[in-house]
Amino acid sequence: MPLFHRRLAAGVVLGMALLAPTAVAAPAGAAPSTTTGLTPQLATAYRMAKAQATREGVPLWITSGKRSWAEQNQLWREGIATYGSPGAASRWVLPPNRSTHVTGRAIDVGPQRGALWLARNGNRWGLCRTYANEWWHFEVATIPHTACPPMRPSAAHR
Incomplete structure (x- = not known):
């Protein structure tokens, strides 16, 4: 994960840790999961996937x-500021009027092992990786138990 994204995830995790009343327990030192x-549809799909990952011993939050x-x-x-231009930045982050995070239709997950598990199994609940360059980003993008659509190269290709 690029440095910008590690910093982004750490900042958002801190905010969620302080504000998330519906947090799901994560291992000590790990980020809490919240569907607030x-x-x-996304909250339900994630909770179901999280429950299955837990049953299989896969960390996911x-x-x-x-x-x-x-x-x-x-x-x-x-x-x-990090990437030098809006065009370069949009490969990794979008302005608020284009971000599915602002509308509550996207989640970033960790750790990488959990994200890889979700990429292989998430379509059971309609969850799909949507960007090829972001192993952590998932959205409800298909009908449960059907194939995920092809990933876009990056958020710039939305």
């Missing part, structure tokens, strides 16, 4: 879910 602010307009705008400004 997600669409009902949300590192970033619903974001406010202001949070996303800050991430967008930091992305432009």
Whole structure:
């Protein structure tokens, strides 16, 4: 994960740890999972996937879910500063009016082992990786138990 995204995930995780009343227990030192602010469809799909991952002994939690307009705008400004232009930044972060995180329709998950498990199994609940360059980003993108659509190369290709 690029440095910008590790910093992004850490900041969002801290905010979720402080504000998430519906947190699902994660291992000590891990990020809490929360479905607060997600669409009902995404929240339900994630909870079901999380339960199955837990049964299989696979660690899985949300590192970033619903974001406010202001949070996303800050991430967008930091992305432009980090990558040098809106075009380059949009490969990794979108402005608030284009981000599915702002509408509660996207989650970023960790750790990588859990994300890989979710990429292989998430379609059981309609969850799919949507960007080839972001192993952590998932959205409800298919009908449960059907194949996920092809991934876009990056968020810039939305």
